[in-house]
Amino acid sequence: MIDWLLYFWLFLKASLFSTGGLGNLPFLHSDLLAHGWAGEADFITAIAVGQVSPGPTGLWSISLGYLTYGWLGAGLATAALSLPPLLALVVGAFYYRLEHNPAVQDFTRGLSLGVVGLSLAVTASLVGSAMKDGWSIVIALITFGLALSKKVPVIVLLGLAALAGILLYQ
Amino acid sequence: MDEETFVRTWALAQISPGINLLKLTVLVGYYLRGWPGLLAGMAGLLIPSASATILMTAGFAMVRQQPLVQAALRGILPATIGLSLAMAVQMGQPLLARAHREGPRRLGLQIGVMVLAGLLLALWNVSPLVILMASGGVTILFHMWVPAAGVLPAAEVLPAVEIQPAAKDLPAKDGGPAALVGPLTGDVGIVGAPDHSTSETLAEDGALADGPEGEQP
Secondary structure (H helix, E strand, O other): OOOOHHHHHHHHHHHOOOOOOOOHHHHHHHHHHHOOOOOOHHHHHHHHHHHOOOOHHHHHHHHHHHHHHHHHHHHHHHHHHHHHHHHHHHHHHHHHOOOOOHHHHHHHHHHHHHHHHHHHHHHHHHHHHHHHOHHHHHHHHHHHHHHHHOOOOOOHHHHHHHHHHHHHHH | HHHHHHHHHHHHHHHOOOOOOHHHHHHHHHHHHHHHHHHHHHHHHHHHHHHHHHHHHHEEEEEEEHHHHHHHHHHHHHHHHHHHHHHHHHHHHHHHHHHOOHHHHHHHHHHHHHHHHHHHHHHOOOHHHHHHHHHHHHHHHHHHHHHOOOOOOHHHHHHHOOHHHHOOOOOOOOOOOHHHHHHHHOOOOOOOOOOOOOOOHHHHHHHHHHHHHHOOO
């Protein structure tokens, strides 16, 4: 049974300590798995929906909310990611005074480095449930290359991947 | 809203918590129209995109068991792995490019922080919050100990947050923010400090920062 208050807090915490994109993924991944409230498949599916659906990628956690806890989960996830951006007003009040402080800059850089390391680790942990054979490695590598080149829109990439899946496995 | 305000807002949005586009909406909405502007902006952004996300997930949950969907999914899931890997690379690349210009020791440390952050989570399941705080702390300490090689103190003043392409593409006007960003190959985060009120100071700072970096191979 999901404790909705704790569920909301886990989503809120993930959003509070990340700065967008998939930054909240490491938090939700360790917390929800630890409580047994989500499976690996929920995460990959939610990330895929987040990439395809309109709006920022960060909304992927709304999809995760729906997959793990239905409409209530989606609502709680939406509320949890709407609140932290308001803190930008508070941060702004301090930040414009501190933006040239070397320690603040170094801390921000260290944070970003940590975020990259964490995303790589979570991506690695999702590999097991997303990739089952040689073809899936090929698909992942091609998508990676095309995404880096920034020449093909994400939605087209996922469309092609879906088509490849149908042709290969149907 | 002028360019300088927008670029500073963008930089601030990079470091405060939450989704970038939402933070930008909050800041711009509040700047232009106060709380009503903020709420209208949030609602305008969130209501359509959140509903679409929920509906797409719900639709997907209904057809999840169809063989055709299963097959398509087996293609999409590895693609998602490729995408999130690309996102991590796109985020890490400018950070390491900047560290590279600051000398091998700083580059080594920053790669170390990145790798260690990943390993701490993957192998020992350390709390992401602890990892992030430690990453920031270690970077402060090491950077105090090892100054950036070949960078004048003036360039140190330039902030750490990476600027996004959209902000770089802003047209330069009277040596405005874009003029400062331009020569630095998109490496500069926050533009327009309180003392950068005139175009002369902007150009001067830009030249100062650009000089030593240009000399680095």
